[in-house]
Amino acid sequence: MELLFLGTGSGVPAKYRNVSSIALKLLDERNSVWLFDCGEATQHQILKTTIKPRKIDKIFITHLHGDHIFGLPGLLSSRAFQGGDTPVTIYGPKGIKQYVTMSLKLSQSHFKYAIRFEEFSNDTTLLEDDQFIVTTKKLKHGIPSFGFRIQEKDREGELNAEKLRELGVPFGPLFGQLKKGETVTLDNGLELNGKDFIGPKQKGRIITILGDTVKHPNSVELAQDADVLVHESTFSGEEQELAKNYNHSTNIDAAQTAKEANVSQLLLTHISARYLFAESKEIERKAQQVFQNTQLMHDFSVVDVPLKKD
Amino acid sequence: MELLFLGTGSGVPAKYRNVSSIALKLLDERNSVWLFDCGEATQHQILKTTIKPRKIDKIFITHLHGDHIFGLPGLLSSRAFQGGDTPVTIYGPKGIKQYVTMSLKLSQSHFKYAIRFEEFSNDTTLLEDDQFIVTTKKLKHGIPSFGFRIQEKDREGELNAEKLRELGVPFGPLFGQLKKGETVTLDNGLELNGKDFIGPKQKGRIITILGDTVKHPNSVELAQDADVLVHESTFSGEEQELAKNYNHSTNIDAAQTAKEANVSQLLLTHISARYLFAESKEIERKAQQVFQNTQLMHDFSVVDVPLKKD
Numbered sequence A, B: 001m002e003l004l005f006l007g008t009g010s011g012v013p014a015k016y017r018n019v020s021s022i023a024l025k026l027l028d029e030r031n032s033v034w035l036f037d038c039g040e041a042t043q044h045q046i047l048k049t050t051i052k053p054r055k056i057d058k059i060f061i062t063h064l065h066g067d068h069i070f071g072l073p074g075l076l077s078s079r080a081f082q083g084g085d086t087p088v089t090i091y092g093p094k095g096i097k098q099y100v101t102m103s104l105k106l107s108q109s110h111f112k113y114a115i116r117f118e119e120f121s122n123d124t125t126l127l128e129d130d131q132f133i134v135t136t137k138k139l140k141h142g143i144p145s146f147g148f149r150i151q152e153k154d155r156e157g158e159l160n161a162e163k164l165r166e167l168g169v170p171f172g173p174l175f176g177q178l179k180k181g182e183t184v185t186l187d188n189g190l191e192l193n194g195k196d197f198i199g200p201k202q203k204g205r206i207i208t209i210l211g212d213t214v215k216h217p218n219s220v221e222l223a224q225d226a227d228v229l230v231h232e233s234t235f236s237g238e239e240q241e242l243a244k245n246y247n248h249s250t251n252i253d254a255a256q257t258a259k260e261a262n263v264s265q266l267l268l269t270h271i272s273a274r275y276l277f278a279e280s281k282e283i284e285r286k287a288q289q290v291f292q293n294t295q296l297m298h299d300f301s302v303v304d305v306p307l308k309k310d
Ligand SMILES: [Zn+2]
Pocket: A063, A065, A141, A212
């Protein structure tokens, strides 16, 4: 599980920061990539990575501002051109379906794969399967803007098959009983308790990715105990007034939310082009004074999210 | 007058060729820039040039395929963000207005400047003013696709003011009479014929920029005696069948059109990413065998179109 930041700028593309997009690489977990927002030229950024567009099977859109969606029709087209033939689901606020379908219809784009839309206007659960549950809550940004909590389900501990084979347990139904934690007796009279051979439960990871917003209680709820919180930081703490007027957050807002939500790690993105490199280091440093484990992201920053020891 | 190629690829962005866009820089002529097509990330390409988005006041769209229009909403947004406050006119096939207005409406983009649309479905004159006349004709590409002929008007020769002042002609109404080619008599009895002081007429330049198309008689009409013909060359001459099936041209189609139309110079663009650098040189060379003054364009190629001596 790895986060790859494809665009970390705000509003308009700049020389060193493209507009918003983040890839959540789930290659080990499900051989797929999920995309969060898709500003213009996201597909161009992807060209500079190892991501294969056809592996992107879910796209989550936080809000409909242009710097978060204008790359969507092009990415979907290139995905088709490069042989993508499996469905894509797009989750986004009401309006995203009209934007995508109209763009593809007027440009007479026809794909081999299906695009499914899951539009929402309120807090809801977007998907739940064996591995993940993804929920969304509304934030505050002038237009409907949402955050996502991607919660991996806890995994049962793994049976130590090697040890069992050493003890002469034949591969078959006995393994199943042991895996359930039952006690079994081997032909040679040896009694084995399954619980002794099951590793620790694997706690699921939690990643929270928020759309543009001012500081908001729902951010804290979405980020509660998360391993990683991705938070916008359009302005520096000195521009608190400006941030509020433009419905954005400062680095300090983000750090306070991280602290209140008791997350493990805070990643700042959506950085205004007005801040040069030295200033962005200062923005990071100031946030760290409020919440220590903070990092300010750059285009192509990679953050690994390892499995936790229980 | 200068052509700056912003994107010379075909279909999808590739590492060395972005999707279609060409800037016609008219800085000396009218302090403005005209854009022809606007594929995704055209604004990103512009960031690497000296072009100021606010100087772009006319955008011509050849056809609605995504690789020619998906950069339009983003470019217009950034133009607003960067202080653009003068109107823009977008000329394009029917549908372009719906695409742009819907994209801007759903993304809740509001600009200080007006966007005017001039949609067309047939051969027509798009604009005529003191300096230019721009006409369009339909080509053949599966969907409505058009070419543009940008014809600069001939300019009257300039009065040699320096010479007249040397001869003691006082600045004022006499200059006006001489400019009209009249004969005037100075206070000192000297007789001057205006025609002797007027430079040669300045022949207007003609630039023809075609949308995607198979070889077509309208291409020849649009390009007749042009200084520069910009023609797509998606496929090489060996792929004539493929080109026809996909409604595209080869380098040979383009060169034959250039020859038939008696143009001065042929510029090839819309090059498939399948052709690497060496192959593109070969495509250029083969076209030169049919029409000698041919150049194959790359992203950021610049072609000056100087004034002609009459
Ligand atoms: Zn926003």
